[in-house]
Amino acid sequence: MDETWILVRCICGNSFGSRKASFSSCPRCGSSKGKTQKEFESSERLAEAVAASNLPTQIKQEVETRVASEESRRAAVQEKTRGGPEAIRRIMRQSTSDDGILTLEGLSTELEKEGHVEPSAEQVIGQAEMEGILVRSGPDSWSWL
Template sequence: MGGSDSRCLRCGSTKSREVRIFDDPQSLSEAVAASNMPKEIADELEKRISSYNLRLQKPHSAESHSSQHVAAMMDATGDDGQLTLSSLSRSLERMDIHGTTAEKLIGQAEFEGRLIREGQDTWSWLQQSS
């Protein structure tokens, strides 16, 4: 007949499974844990790990957006040191920055103490001491 039947040495079962060889104990341990874990729990863990990884990436993205926002605000500041809503709106459009508005950025900068209102639609940068 050609092939040999594989049997479990403990129970004699002929239900065969794919056999894998692992190069290190860590890989073997992970494979055993994964095969012994109920599918529902494995799915839940996968969702939580994915969510955790996304949260880890967000601060980096937020920093990147923040630096883009500051760059747009600096770009919109005139030679006289004044920033206006219209100049910031144009700068955001020119730099292709979406997801915020000139009003929100200026409001946040005022709240953080970076800008002070000088007129109806005009702000000046406050000097930061180092």
């Protein structure tokens, strides 16, 4: 059963979390005169919201800046690895038929599905031929070595 969690802001200014079904009193002052600010589906999200709500403004801005910077850095790293050699090799294997034949059309389709514009299927196959991974077995088909 999924529980709903709430972020509560007390009249003393403290924020705390509680289950929606059982509203609790403020852990700082003991008051039960809090106001529900937001609902969450997971206790983890609630914990993050409580922590953020209780931070002083200057520190909150600094933390948000650092978090945004870290998320941006991680996204850049993930973007680089998304099209890396391991990902391309995985896509090549997914494009290979049960009898071990890789076709230009199949690889193009799979690259497109994965959202890869560069390198093209022709470039991938050309590089794999130069590296000795594939050998041409027909007009638009290759076999793995």
